[in-house]
Amino acid sequence: xxxxxxxxxxxxxxxxxxxxxxxxxxxxxxxxxxxxxxxxxxxxxxxxxxxxxxxxxxxxxxxxxxxxxxxxxxxxxxxxxxxxxxxxxxxxxxxxxxxxxxxxxxxxxxxxxxxxxxxxxxxxxxxxxxxxxxxxxxxxxxxxxxxxxxxxx
Amino acid sequence: xxxxxxxxxxxxxxxxxxxxxxxxxxxxxxxxxxxxxxxxxxxxxxxxxxxxxxxxxxxxxxxxxxxxxxxxxxxxxxxxxxxxxxxxxxxxxxxxxxxxxxxxxxxxxxxxxxxxxxxxxxxxxxxxxxxxxx
Numbered sequence: 370x371x372x373x374x375x376x377x378x379x380x381x382x383x384x385x386x387x388x389x390x391x392x393x394x395x396x397x398x399x400x401x402x403x404x405x406x407x408x409x410x411x412x413x414x415x416x417x418x419x420x421x422x423x424x425x426x427x428x429x430x431x432x433x434x435x436x437x438x439x440x441x442x443x444x445x446x447x448x449x450x451x452x453x454x455x456x457x458x459x460x461x462x463x464x465x466x467x468x469x470x471x472x473x474x475x476x477x478x479x480x481x482x483x484x485x486x487x488x489x490x491x492x493x494x495x496x497x498x499x500x501x502x503x504x505x506x507x508x509x510x511x512x513x514x515x516x517x518x519x520x521x522x
Numbered sequence: 523x524x525x526x527x528x529x530x531x532x533x534x535x536x537x538x539x540x541x542x543x544x545x546x547x548x549x550x551x552x553x554x555x556x557x558x559x560x561x562x563x564x565x566x567x568x569x570x571x572x573x574x575x576x577x578x579x580x581x582x583x584x585x586x587x588x589x590x591x592x593x594x595x596x597x598x599x600x601x602x603x604x605x606x607x608x609x610x611x612x613x614x615x616x617x618x619x620x621x622x623x624x625x626x627x628x629x630x631x632x633x634x635x636x637x638x639x640x641x642x643x644x645x646x647x648x649x650x651x652x653x654x655x656x
Contacts, residue, residue: 408602433601435630493603500603
């Protein structure tokens, strides 16, 4: 019970701080195994529940890749993502198929970055959070920890 | 409390699946032999397969598009830019230790790069190459 309470506290304390998006401590092992090989395991707060549901329903053609998982694993990962999903009104529309990088929140947070950086060979794709946020996998998106020198203020 | 036995079970089942590169090679060799009598795996053919440009997918014409042309080096995902640890067992002892994982990635990568499933013979050659390359 104590740990539940702690988790509840964590969950309610952190979303207020925009640069810290820790992975919920109860992330199932399957989430890391299945969702962190091709890109970082994106924190569930980065999309709203309905968008995670849409994304999980289309894993066989996942942005041109095959990311299928068996049914039981899919349910486990889906339930976890939806339970810890982000605030729908703050994130805004994510498009279809849903992309974190198309949410209004992402666009707003990155609107000062010149367009050429999204195509920079060091970055390759806006979805490559780690190219600029070296600790993205651990949920750190602080503007003080940006690895591309020209983008530091 | 329910979570603990589930985790223990999961760990136990994972542990029982841990295999060596030799066992995984043997598995593919047995499958290849049943289709082609007298088959023997060759690292050299695996090496050539690794470098072959299938060019059916312009973002990833070859295995080397993500794994670089040296399997001892870390690679980089051709679309997402994410770092991929080396494929060669000599550089990364976690490789070829989980048959389900190996089979899953052959499934994905062969479909995307080669445009079809890889044959047991191709897989046997490829894992032989990854086990032996230094």
